[in-house]
Amino acid sequence: MRSFKLLHKFLFLSLIFVSFSSCSSDDKSGNENEFVGESGINSSESKELWLSLKSTNNDSYEYTIETVSWTGFATSTTIKVEDGEVVSRDFMSTQPQEENPAETEIVEEYLENGSDLGTHESGADILTIDELYSLCFAEYLTVDTDSNLIYFNTTSEGVINTCGYVNKDCADDCFVGFKLTDFTWL
Template sequence: MIFTLSLLSCKGEDEGTSLDSSAKDWEETKSKEGNNYSYQVVSQSWTGYGTSTTLKVVDGQVSEREYTAYQIEEGGDRVILSEYSESMDSLGSHDEGAGIYTIDELYDQCEGEYLSVDAAKNTIYFSTFKNGLLQTCGYVPSNCMDDCFVGFKISLIAFEE
């Protein structure tokens, strides 16, 4: 049975939470719920192209990755362009999709790679879900016009009982 944290849906963001505070919230949640969870990373272009990657973590290690690329057509229909599913034996066998990381590793990436860029040359984005857990971390270089976000956007986190 999967217990999904209802506060982690796209009901809203909290931009007032710091990375340190969010990391502490993550550690507290993980110690309460366990180190078995799945999360979804999404991307969306203004052109209608989008991707979704779901990663499953068991005992603190990524064990599965599923990916879908799609195009939103005029009228709102979603056309699947490509998809795959990787298990422990085949993890990393595809180039497309979000990287094979635990959320702990995403917190490290957020701090070391995305929030540390020069704020004078980039617009930096960091947000959390209403319960304080990491949702968005990345940046857009100044004067970039379209689809320039570098980082990640998590759409949901679910813990397994």
């Protein structure tokens, strides 16, 4: 049983490493803090595309940010934005069952909207995509590239979906930033 748990953790860590390795954006496009994602769209182009797309779509959308730890603990937060204002946050966290690690159990879940937005501590911050761009440009794309791997990517239409970094000396749960696993216009 112990060897199964170790194998499960090894496979899980390998999956996380491969997924982050495929998103690394060491390719800079001339500007010191401008990065090109796998989509071929750089950070400045992405921001310009976003401004146009949000106008076309009435600044109404929904996105999900997920996190996964090497221990199997995972979270999912869905933020819904209508006319540029966050209207709801839906959160769930899970962990492997102790008796059957291949299965998960819900640790916490909630839905916030209206006046109760922000009443729970857990979950992704209540941010619009505009605020995620600001956070990305100010906090994540500006870290020292000698000691950190920087990750930046967009959807095929150019909307930011990954921005963050990993310290090169860190071993477990090292990603600082955000990764959207789903984005939908409303």
